[in-house]
Amino acid sequence: MIKSLLISSIPIPSASVILQTSVCSAGVKLKIEMTSSRSTLPMPFDWAGFLQKQIQEGKKLAQMMNMESNAFEDLERDKRRYEEALRILGNRSTTVFTLVLLPERLPIEETHSAIKGLRKLNIPVQALVENQCILPEVIEGNRFLASRAKLQARYMEEIDTRFGDLVRLRLPLLDRDVSDLSTLRKVGEMLYGE
Structure with a gap:
């Protein structure tokens, strides 16, 4: 059985990411928070490939300059950690990746783009929360x-059509920000029950 932990749920006017991950028997927790807007952060990014290229080029340069090549151990360690994080995120039996979006045009497009990009990294998106x-x-x-509800209904229908293979949950417009633990707990109850 998967025990899920809600890491982040902050409503923003574009696609954001909620990560739920299991707590394994050894008590290891994976904490990853991502907030993305296409204009600020290209998502996802092949960090492992980038690091590998930096390591290879750096070692060549170090060899040409007769320098120690062990200076790249930190980069190699970071690359291994990144690859391990991708392995964990791609494991459907321990991790559920849920995207949060508003029922509006731009967030729908950003969500579609994020799903495609995450799929390239073998990270399956399994659910959406319409906020x-x-x-x-x-x-x-x-x-x-x-008028806004009528417009939202059109976009909700599009979300159902475009992302029909994913679990979809809906959160109502709240009269306050989700910025403290008690409100976050209420949102969790709305989404997942007691």
């Missing part, structure tokens, strides 16, 4: 909310 969904009971004659 800040406007519920019918809060509209009550508010034309702005009614």
